[in-house]
Amino acid sequence: MIQNLVFDMGNVLIKYDVEAYIGRFVTEPGDRSILRNELFRSLEWVSMDRGRLMPEQAWELIRPRIPPALQVPARRCLLEWHQELTLQPGMEALLAQLKKAGCNLYVLTNASRLYHVYRRGMQPLLQYMKGEFVSADWGLLKPQPEIYRTFTQYFHLLPSETLFIDDLPLNAAAALDCGWSAIVFHGEVDALIKALRQQDLTPETQAALAELS
CATH class of the missing domain: 3.40.50.1000 (HAD superfamily/HAD-like)
Structure with a gap:
């Protein structure tokens, strides 16, 4: 029993609504795609879930793949997606x-x-x-x-x-x-x-x- x-x-x-989380930080479809793929669908995300990376460590690995104009919202999204x-x-x-x-x-x-x-x-x-x-x-x-x-x-x-x-x-x-x-x-x-x-x-x-x- x-x-x-x-x-x-x-x-x-x-x-758990990834699109809503991303939409709080960027609105353009191309920008949304970058954050979706490079944050939520990344190997670094899996490594965070596995406990091998802290979020700031993950960001340092992700950052070179993010266009300069998106780095501030991308970092905020990675660290703050959970606030709502x-x-x-x-x-x-x-x-x-x-x-x-x-x-x-x-x-x-x-x-x-x-x-x-x-x-x-x-x-x-x-x-x-x-x-x-x-x-x-x-x-x-x-x-x-x-x-x-x-x-x-x-x-x-x-x-x-x-x-x-x-x-x-x-x-x-x-x-x-x-x-x-x-x-x-x-x-x-x-x-x-x-x-x-x-x-x-x-x-x-x-x-x-x-x-x-």
């Missing part, structure tokens, strides 16, 4: 019900060490969490099997009692391969509630979800 529910952050707990986070509508009510029903709630996210700065903006959701596991702190990334195994070992959880909710099928499938249950989240909390009700949850959790349906 599932006792532990583990939530991804981007596009699960919060709306949008919580997933309906998620706080769901977490409150799950916590009330006795579920153990956790975060498992690919994120740089900036997470420890911008997590303050997610406090309405994080208040319900029993633990947070950030990829950069461990030098691991989803969908590596090691991150799921390390997670359950660190929090002393049984994979068979743990369910992962992620917006990327690849990450959810990797959790399944490690003996977890998994749900792919497509942006609708109501659909997530329906999917959860099909899982082997405790009677208390099922009753709590029924109140939200």
